[in-house]
Amino acid sequence: MNKPQRDVTLRFLAEPQDVNFGGKVHGGAVMKWIDLAAYACAAGWSGRYCVTAYAGGIRFVSPIHVGSLVEVEAKVILTGNSSMHIALEVNACDPKSLNRRKTTHCIVIMVAVDEHGQKIAIPEWIPETAADIKQHESAKKLMEMRKQIGEEMQIFVE
Template identity: 50%
Template sequence: MSGSKREINFQFLAEPTDVNFGGKVHGGAVMKWMDQVGYACAAQWSGYYCVTVSVGGIRFFRPILVGQMVTLNAKIVHTGNSSMNIFVAVKSGDPQKNNMVDTCRCIISFVANDASGYPVDVPTWIPQTEEDKALESYAIHAREFSKQLEAELLQALDKS
């Protein structure tokens, strides 16, 4: 049974343990956070354990500094039979000044699985607003582009 809640937010402070050699939050830490919030969103929507299938269109806009507030928003933007595309947006800023700015975004695909690890059907999500429709279109386009790139890679590998 699905919780049918489409969206979830995580919010926390960036810590010194998240820093790379350049003194900024490590991109790998940000990607981990994005996968975690995406998983929480997918599991909340489907009511099942979910696995990450792919991450696409990841784009970093600016660094996150230690001590900044970090907010991650994840929301369902497209569903298939057992799959869900989650749009994840990251913002960060000084918690004392409340000046949050866009930091990063991506689309993550998850598949819901039963206790034996087999895919299970998920509730259908239907876009309601123009933004919802645009995000769904983006997710579908990203999926199709990813399939095209994969086919091209496999073809290139077969030739070598």
């Protein structure tokens, strides 16, 4: 069996249909790219079809312009029984200069499912480097914080 793929990078050019009324790539297009990269990463790790369970902490740091070369980097930073926490970073640059700058970052949780849509077990990811361990621990802290936020959010769904 092949070793699961922990990370993936999608690269493409920002197109005119991705632009908002302000002339920059709109956030919805960036979120779509993030979801696509998260799926590719999760499917590569699990070897299964995966669905998005959560997307959060998204920060739009810098705008993306039409014609920019966009890179969406995704990597597994924590696994559960069927879930994968994926850290994502979006960078963009003028393709002539290749001066990359961070535009967006966030965390997405994907869940591997079988042909009936039921959760299915995935391989465990074990951090090896100091940076991996730091991200792994941070993902665990964020998971606890999301539980608290979820409890607070109940007021809006009742």
